[in-house]
Amino acid sequence: MNTDPRSDATDTTSKEGSPVTTLQGSRPVLSVKDLVKAYPVGGNALPGSRRQRLVAVDHVSFDLAAGQTLGVVGESGCGKSTLARCIMGLESVTEGSVLFNDRDIAKVSRRQMRHLRQHIQMVFQDPYDSLNPRRRVVDSVMEPMLVHRLAKKPAARRRAAELFEVVGLSSRHLDRYPREFSGGQRQRIGIARALASNPQVIVADEPVSALDVSVQAQVINLLCDLQEEMGLTYVFISHNLDIIRYVADRIAVMYLGQVMELAGSELLSSSPAHPYTVxxxxxxxDLAVGPDLQVRERIVLNGDVPNPINRPPGCPFAPRCPVAQARCIEERPELRGLPDGRLIACHFPFSLSL
Structure with a gap:
């Protein structure tokens, strides 16, 4: 699961000019190019009125090959969940593109998006809110199959029973209501629902953050097992870097809507290059890290994330970075490739090898 793809990684450039990481010989199933999601705030709709923008996702780019897991990590408010909703087509895209098998999700019609959603499913953060409390769980699991006309009701019920067993639940409990299940069981039901349409990609948005620690491990291992058995591709979002490090092949570290560093899981864990990653x-x-982190003092973050409406002119992390210099405050670093295969947005990256 944690195979480090560094040896096969290459840096290329998107058509808009931002670097992305691809894998040699692998066609990406999901390709995000210079994605921007901004919300207008303040002002009014009158001509000549000035409205500010809150940029939640700021020129994010990555490629994801079939069967891989991209982990997205960062503090609350960094844009992780907004990125997930843009990938799912639940939020419109301000700029850029989201390509699923070379089709731009940002530009398809609602009817076409309905078809594409069969192949891209989501596991939500809160298992208590993601299931309709008035519906039996079997109806929730059957719904994707019925909506996408993959099976008629008798066959859909049989498939729902199979999926219950797949995710570690008893098919005898199909006709129960969500209130009759624990949080971990509800999240397993959510996973079964996501699998019902036979998707290629699953976007997991903080899928274990609302669960007890012991239950978290069970759900994470279930997701890993399903990926191996079904060849699933994951975008796994979490604020917990330890979890991301366990499940992901590559990790994208986000801050204030931007990708600060993107690298193979082992490389990023053993030799972080961006001060925010450190x-x-x-x-x-007790995270096992390489000697590069051990020889430096730990970086303790002070202050809050800057206001996304009034963003710093230079590096967004500069106001909190203990090693920031004048250039960091004045000039925004572009995401660029380093010789070891990682991408980084930093003028002065840490690394013993660079």
Whole structure:
């Protein structure tokens, strides 16, 4: 699961000019190119009125090959969930593109999106809110099959029973209501519902953050097993870098809507290059990291994330970065490739090898 793809990684350039990481010999099933999601705030709709923008996702790019997991990590408010909703077509895209098998989700019609959603499903953060409390769980699991006309009701019920067993639940409980299940069981039902349409890609948005620690491990291992058995592709979002490090082949570290660093899981864990990545790793107790992190003092973050409406003119992390210099405050670093295959948005990256 944690095979480090560094040896096969290459840096290329998107048509808009931002670097993305692809895998040699692998056609990406999901390709995000210079994605921007901004919300207008303040002002009014009158001619000549000035409205500010809250940029939640700021020129994010990545490629994801079939069967891989991209982990997206960062503090609350960094744009992780907005990115997930843009990938799912639940939010319109301000700029850029989201390509699923070379089809731009940002430009398809609602009817076409309904068809594409069969192949891209989501596991939501809160298992208590993601299931309709007035519906039996079997109806929730059958719904994707009926909506996409993959099976008629008798066959859909049989498939729902199979999926219950797949995710570790008893098919005898199909006719129960969500209130009769624990949080971990409800999340398993959510996973079964996501699998019902036979998707290629699953976007998991903080799928275990609302669960007890012991249950988290069970759900994470279930997701890993399903990926191996079904060849699923994951975008796995979490604020917990330890979890991301366990499940992901590659990790994208986000801050204030931007990707600060993107690298193979082992490379990023053993030799973080961005000061923000170093700070996140230092906040994880007893995390096994390489000597590059051990020889430096841990970076303790002070202050809050800057206002996304009034963004700093230079590096967004500069106001909190203990090693920021004048260039960082004045000039925004572009996401660029380094010789070891990682991408980084930093003028002065850490690394013993660079």
């Amino acid at each position: 700070a996140l790793l230092g906040a994880v107790p």
